[in-house]
Amino acid sequence: MDAQYQPQAVEFEAQRFWEEQKCFEVTEDPNKEKFYCLSMFPYPSGRLHMGHVRNYTIGDVISRFQRMRGKNVLQPMGWDAFGLPAENAAIKNNVAPAKWTYENIDYMRTQLKQLGFGYDWQREVATCRPDYYRWEQWLFIKLYEKGLVYKKTAPVNWCPHDVTVLANEQVIDGRCWRCDTLVERKEIPQWFMRITQYADELLTELDHLDGWPEQVRTMQRNWIGRSEGAEIQFTVEGSGEALKVYTTRPDTLLGATYLAVAPEHPLALRAAQTNPLLAEFINQCRTMATAEAAMETMEKLGFNTGLTAAHPLTGKHLPIFAANFVLMGYGEGAVMSVPAHDQRDWEFAHKYGLPITQVIAATNGDVVDLTTAAYTEKGVLINSAEFSGLSSAQAVDAITNKLASTGLGKKRVNFRLRDWGVSRQRYWGAPIPMIHCAACGTVPVPEQDLPVVLPENIVFEGVGSPIKKMPEFYRTHCPKCGGEAERETDTFDTFMESSWYFARYASPDNDQAMVDARAKYWLPVDQYIGGIEHAILHLLYARFFNKLMRDVGLVENNEPFTNLLTQGMVVASTFYRLGDDGKKNFFNPAEIIPERDERGRLVAAKAKSDGQPVIVGSTEKMSKSKNNGVDPQILVEQYGADTARLFMMFAAPPEMSLDWSDAGVEGASRFLRRAWKQVHDHVAVGATTPLTVTELTSEQKQLRRISHQTLFRATDAYERRFSFNTVISGTMEMLNAVAKFEDRSAQGRAVRQEALEIAALVLAPIVPHIAHSLWYALGKTEAVVHARWPLADANAMKADEIELVVQVNGKLRGRVMVPTSANKAEIEAFAMSDVNVQRHLEGQVIKKIIAVPGRLINVVV
């Protein structure tokens, strides 16, 4: 054994061993308990970032721990390879997205190997390869045949100057990121998947996902947003056509004083034909952003269409407004407005001078003040004809029943969840396998013609997708009639690929089926790990896809991920200067010199390049667009993979967000050097004799107690709590105790040997390379990667004496050592004997004594 810890040599040797022994290549073994541990696969952006290192270290720690527990562990890795950044890089560097992506994958694979993650590389998938996405195309056609896929128009962000569709990310303050043109909404035909058909199951199954964090389940519940209410039909006066609205508060129906429809609603458009001012208003609404956050924060505007509708109960004439906050694609594209009992309606009514009619009174008789805000509580009905006097709950039934009797309304369950629009007007994605024939309409690509391959060798000009200008791609023949036809040139949303990759890892080489019987062994994923930012969209789509695959007979499990660990984000400060055009030019943290106040907080910064100040922006998740990523490669090269892994796991518990700072990396490295030296100094003396547990001194017993308690706590931390940071701090304490333990006797050395073995095993999942070396150094013949996790010895953990805290009125006044065998009276006597405690009890009357076994005594005076 080297006297010095040399991470490069240690890591090279361990990685060579794992690869030669094929330690992480697994097959289905029905005799062994399986454990499928999956970390969210990366987008191949070019280099690993800290978030990846954090994510994949957590996954590897859990995988290696479960291996030591004797499970058959599958840990695969792959690439979420389609997406917008490849197109951006193509424009910037004049390189085809495919080439750029494959090169990134090659580099990042090397980085992952350098970090020592135990992946089964035989199962690697890249979603941009036709042998992967052909199955997605295949499933899409199956779902089309089942009626779960349909086409409708939906809005996109449209740049009229570049004549292209923009992603939300490419819209900055309502303008195109490239040319600053005002972005418009444009309705275009797109493909949708009926996720709403699964809304009920997606919602109710959340109750059984006990292995998921409660916060994620809550977010998904709210996102799906089941509500019970009524569909109510108003009648447009003049034309007599029906105008349906959905409301969760049918009890307030008599308080409706106007209706609001989306600007794109057919009624509004028709009225605009004879009303230029309304047409102008509708036109203005076209510049409205598509993002919900922007919709909700914008100024609520409306315009009277001049049309009126008859109230279904009173027949009153209610004005119909076109309003920018009503969404055409959501519900009926129309809402009834009750300004007395809805805050948004209240504000709108005040702005446009519309009547406010109170129809709900407080149950407790309090006066309702409608001059400052709407009254949104449930209560008792007033001003509601025959319904007055009913409670809100009674009125919901009474009013919907009345409406039902005239055919003007019915109870309805509504979901906030909308169907999933999967069309993207972009190049770097999986082609949607559909053909448009003038004679036959939309025809799916026949199964034997799959995959529809995306041409990779293209010239990327910047605006617009190249395949939309490639006749050799889109010109084809109709599979039905054989006539001239055109392919769909839109590609799939990249969330499609990431919605089923977890299943493909079980049968990555099958060219006859999407997944095969092997999936039944491995699925569901036992532990899924990924960023909290995926709590809703990705995780909901993956759950949806799992159910789709189940319903076409591919898998048996209802849910894809039994346990979920949502890792907190790695965040960092942003630095930028404003350009002449008002755009932010971001600086990487490596390019600036920070200035901190006396509390260590960042207050200002200068650029290294010119020494001039840069603006310190908000702290955000590390991303390319904000250029605030810190490259982990430097860490690995300077200190080795184990230090990088150790520091990542030590810096914070996995679920907490981590504000990046490299202060402390040195400490992690120092700890590994000390551990190495301790083992070295111990084994340099020679082999140890076996431990005789019955003949130990109290110091020897104490070190054993610490060792086994550390093991006991680490087991729970790995298995249940995922608090890897406390595994590390616990091991540090233990090795500190070993360092202070100076006993050189044979039994003393045996106790030390046991402690060092426990340290190597406990640390092995986190720092597997150094553990590999230390384990051999401690005289073991089998590699630590094959070692079994030991059980903590309950006898070794027992103490003869225990420290009790003595409080007087809840304040700490003393500590006493008490034999563990002492009874209640003896413990109280010990507590009262403390000098300081006596001082505080002098002249006081003892009211009560509270004893918490093994912890404290509180004397109440």
Next chain:
RNA sequence: GCCGGGGUGGCGGAAUUGGUAGACGCGCUGGACUCAAAAUCCAGUGAGGGAAACUUCGUGUCGGUUCGAUUCCGACCCUCGGCACCA
């Protein structure tokens, strides 16, 4: 705006079920070793008072429940993530 997190020393964090607040690490201060530096080792380190024993305050803010609250409840402030075309 809506939904979901987070806030504890100079810094990262610990305190597992309402029971010793600040484990462990970083940084800093002092010392040892060294010609010197690095590395390493030893000691100290929440704030105030005290020579010390000890004591008062202290977990974003304000209020509540309790013998006892970082932990439970209510209101608020700040901050982060998501909001359906970033992934």
